[in-house]
Amino acid sequence: MSHCKLNSSILESVPSPAVKPRKSEQTRTEILEAALDFLWTQPFRDLTVNELMSKTSAGRSAFYQYFGDLYELIEALLCGLEASILDVATPWLQGEGDALALLKKSLTGLVQVCYDGGPILRAVSDAAVSDERLEKEWNRFLGQFDDAVAARIEQHQGQGLIASFEARPVAMALNRMDASLLIQAFGSRPRSQPEPIREAIIRVWTSTLYPQIVCSP
Amino acid sequence: MSHCKLNSSILESVPSPAVKPRKSEQTRTEILEAALDFLWTQPFRDLTVNELMSKTSAGRSAFYQYFGDLYELIEALLCGLEASILDVATPWLQGEGDALALLKKSLTGLVQVCYDGGPILRAVSDAAVSDERLEKEWNRFLGQFDDAVAARIEQHQGQGLIASFEARPVAMALNRMDASLLIQAFGSRPRSQPEPIREAIIRVWTSTLYPQIVCSP
DNA sequence: GTTGAACACTGACACACCGTCAGTTATTCT
């Protein structure tokens, strides 16, 4: 990974042009915004360098000043989302206190972030299958959640909060479910309603990890 | 969908050439086998018509006599897997008797089939993101399980076997988890061990649908 | 056996997109 300078509110730029936005940064941003614009309404498979740059003030060749190829651009978008997602996940992954409540909080946040950035998330996962580099990056992205969730499960198992089982495969199963379902539901418009998706995800996670609470209503 | 004539044992052909294997069927099969060969060891993104046909006795152009493009070929492979997967899923989806036992049986079968055909399954899901037609077909394939699982859940809810909740989103969540995890685990070699994956999937399904049994060991 | 029609196949072509590079134009700094 490299920059990760993409503003958190994906579409809206930083309000202050501050001091001096060097020309190059300016054009780079213009390209990124054109890409977001495009991907919000059309699938990654229809994105070409020509198409993309025709929506900016520069010509096609200029693209290669800023990105090696389309996949590098997509990687930059992933960078922007990564921060937000890591952020909403912290309550359960790091926090102290009522585990079930923290889990619900994290999952609710996750659904919200993925709802807001669905098409972008989808573009990343779509693009990843066509490019080895980006595929590795995407797997790293997913893998870090596998690590974190597995660690948390093992910790709670040690405290007797979670039943004893092999944590890692279950962590992977739950994470893949999240990614796959969220991209499916919110990745292209019209997006699904977020509430049923949120409820389903919360149900599966809590049933699997903290069943006693769900068992005795 | 159209043919679905692909033999169940993916790599091995039907033993009997029977009566008269018309030339065209013969070449078609040759292409399909070359494709399976290729996809068993290399990702779909590296498959080109040239590459593929160089492993057969015919030239590149001949490919287009049998398939409109690579995605149509992949669709034919999906056809071959669909039958097997529908088949192993029937115990829980259709059967009568001990729901939990049937579910475990179906999931165990599913893991086995996906282990055996992992790279092919992965090729289909990879290819689907680059082609609108195939994407629709893949979604139909997944969607039929959403329908079937949701229906089964609702039926069991009616019988009081499963707690009351919105069945469809949960069915989708569980199905996406299966697809995503199985493709991730078995889609490229070296494949993961199937046992931990099987156990994780069974744990999540049973905890979510029949928690009382898992709850009180 | 010859013939003709359907079949299986091929080589060459036009197209779309990619990534590069030498050369041109704009911007920045002193």
Added chain:
DNA sequence: AGAATAACTGACGGTGTGTCAGTGTTCAAC
């Protein structure tokens, strides 16, 4: 202002695609 650097462009070669007119092959009917 003028040099140095940054930003950009047009044209090119390369790879892969899908099509099509045409060649060879098979097979059935006469």
